[in-house]
Amino acid sequence: MGPSSTLAGTRLTRRTWLKLCTAAASALAMPISLGPVMAEVLATHKRRPVIWLSFQECTGCTESLTRADAPTLERLLFELLSLDYHHSLQAAAGEAAENARRRTMSECRGEYLLVVDGSIPTGAGGGYSTIAGISNLDLLRDCAAAAAAVFALGTCAAFGGLPMAAPNPTGATDVATLMRQGRIPARPLVNLPGCPPIPETIAAVLLHFLMFERFPDLDELNRPRAIYGTTVHERCSRYHHFIEGRFAERFDDEAARRGWCLLRLGCRGPLTHNACPTLRWNQGTSYPIEAGHPCIGCSEPGFWDRGSFYQTLRSEPDHPQTAASAVERGATLFDDSCVYCHLPSRRPFRTAPTEIPALLRRGEIRAHRFAFTDAQLADLAEYLKTLGN
Numbered sequence: 141m142g143p144s145s146t147l148a149g150t151r152l153t154r155r156t157w158l159k160l161c162t163a164a165a166s167a168l169a170m171p172i173s174l175g176p177v178m179a180e181v182l183a184t185h186k187r188r189p190v191i192w193l194s195f196q197e198c199t200g201c202t203e204s205l206t207r208a209d210a211p212t213l214e215r216l217l218f219e220l221l222s223l224d225y226h227h228s229l230q231a232a233a234g235e236a237a238e239n240a241r242r243r244t245m246s247e248c249r250g251e252y253l254l255v256v257d258g259s260i261p262t263g264a265g266g267g268y269s270t271i272a273g274i275s276n277l278d279l280l281r282d283c284a285a286a287a288a289a290v291f292a293l294g295t296c297a298a299f300g301g302l303p304m305a306a307p308n309p310t311g312a313t314d315v316a317t318l319m320r321q322g323r324i325p326a327r328p329l330v331n332l333p334g335c336p337p338i339p340e341t342i343a344a345v346l347l348h349f350l351m352f353e354r355f356p357d358l359d360e361l362n363r364p365r366a367i368y369g370t371t372v373h374e375r376c377s378r379y380h381h382f383i384e385g386r387f388a389e390r391f392d393d394e395a396a397r398r399g400w401c402l403l404r405l406g407c408r409g410p411l412t413h414n415a416c417p418t419l420r421w422n423q424g425t426s427y428p429i430e431a432g433h434p435c436i437g438c439s440e441p442g443f444w445d446r447g448s449f450y451q452t453l454r455s456e457p458d459h460p461q462t463a464a465s466a467v468e469r470g471a472t473l474f475d476d477s478c479v480y481c482h483l484p485s486r487r488p489f490r491t492a493p494t495e496i497p498a499l500l501r502r503g504e505i506r507a508h509r510f511a512f513t514d515a516q517l518a519d520l521a522e523y524l525k526t527l528g529n
Contacts, residue, residue, distance in 0.1 A: 188350055189244050189252040191283055192226040195276040196269055196303040196312055197258025201294040202228050204336035205343075207422070220350060224252070227271075238272050245286060253349070254287035254327070256280065256315050259296040259303040262323075263311030280315070281324045289328040289349060290315060292362075293342065295438055298331035299361075305444035316362060330355045331362040335438035338419050341367050361441070363413065372435050373409035375417040378402065391432070402429060408437030411446075411475060446475070470523025473516055493524035 194202070223229060225241040232240055244252055261268035266275025274282075284290060292315040295301040303312035316331065318324045332341055345364055348356050356364045373379065381387070381401040388396035388405055401407070412435050416427040429435055437443040491499070497517035512520070 187220060187222040189222045189224050189248045190226075190255060191224060191241055191244055191252055191287070192229075192255040192257065193271075193276075193280060193283060194227045195256070195258035195260050195280075195297075196310065197294065197296050199228055200336040201257045201342075202226070204334075204339045207339055221253075221346070241283075245283065249286040251288055252286070253289055253291065253346075254283050255291045255293055256297045257293045259300050259312040259314060260318060261303070261310035261312050263309070268310040277318070277323065280318070284325045284327050287327050289330070289355070291345070292316065292329060292331045294337055295333040295335045295440075295443065298333040298363075299441040299443075301335065302444050304442075328355065329362050330358060330364065333363065333368075333439040334414060335443075337439070338367075338415060338421065340419050341415065367415045367419075368413040368439070370413065371410055372412045372414055372416055372429070373407075375415075376409055377417055377430050396432065402432075402434040405434050406436075407434035408440075408443070408475075409435040412437040412440050412443075414439045466519045466522040467526055468523075469516075470519035470521070473512075473520050474523055477512075478520075493521045493527075496524060497521050 192202075224244040225237065227237075230237055230240070260276050260280055262277055266277045269276045271279055292298045296303060296312075297315055300308075300312055300314045300317075303310060304314070315324070316329060319326045319329065330345060332345060334341075341364070344367075345356065348354075356366060359365050359368065361368075373382075376382075378399060378401045381399070382403060386395065386400040387403055388400045390396065391405065396402075396405075402409075407429065409429065416435070417429070420427045420430075437446070440446070497514075497520065500512060500517060
């Protein structure tokens with residue numbers, strides 16, 4: 141193609157540029173016709189400075205971003221954004237890197253975007269993790285003060301993730317909690333959970349902010365509704381097997397080889413809000429459930445502690461049953477059995493919790509294809525009593 145068909149100063153053809161903008165609009169449930177408009181506006185858009193802070197994390201979110209429909213989308217992101225500070229990708233090191241961050245904070249006050257990757261440790265006076273001698277909490281507080289907006293990237297930054305799992309020895313927490321507590325300045329915030337988040341979701345939300353100077357419509361957990369508005373279960377490619385009651389019982393049985401539902405192998409899809417089944421990974425190739433592994437719920441708050449998807453190989457000694465342990469067992473039973481029809485709303489039931497076990501025993505309400513023992517029904521009743529409290 142000739143120069144006239146290539147965006148000035150880039151290696152992207154106009155055809156590719158239109159395709160990428162249209163894909164971003166589609167990912168956020170915007171009209172496809174908006175793609176060309178985004179392309180025209182963003183082609184002449186001033187590069188937006190970005191400060192990317194990495195705290196308690198595994199670099200998986202950065203890895204995800206660099207695999208965003210490579211190489212064109214990756215190139216697009218770095219030509220639209222001025223990535224002024226990033227621990228893994230910056231060429232500078234030491235004092236030169238810190239000077240670059242401070243210069244951006246000073247010269248671009250109110251303009252730069254702040255990306256936070258990883259949870260923030262608050263224990264030991266912030267001593268569990270420091271950068272250039274500054275605690276993660278203090279660094280986040282300073283950088284957030286003049287940021288135009290904050291992107292909490294990945295489950296660790298959005299909800300605390302693995303570092304916050306019990307017993308949480310570092311006092312790890314998430315960006316939103318620190319804002320609510322007043323420990324860091326409150327700025328416009330979007331959560332993009334996932335371990336890691338799907339690369340196209342990162343790109344789409346960044347492009348939306350560059351285009352409109354605001355985030356797309358967010359839910360009560362500050363997640364884009366277009367991406368996290370429904371569960372993995374609702375859009376799962378195996379959903380029809382669930383409806384027909386066809387389940388794999390082992391990873392190597394015939395049902396698993398035929399692609400039946402992975403519910404009984406611990407799938408957390410009904411509890412998990414994400415677009416994995418529609419956007420998929422590796423340029424739309426597949427996602428965990430389609431590849432034969434149950435969803436582990438990595439984009440939800442507290443996923444590591446909530447009804448563990450890994451079980452111990454050896455049974456623990458019996459302990460006296462307490463009211464608290466009954467509630468916990470009932471919660472796990474609800475997540476494993478009931479949520480597939482009721483969804484993870486956690487709202488109180490119209491029927492009194494104490495009446496539900498008797499109704500299930502008499503067959504007056506559907507038992508969701510599962511047989512419950514009297515002890516399980518008692519645990520379920522204890523858990524249902526806590527809903528709405």
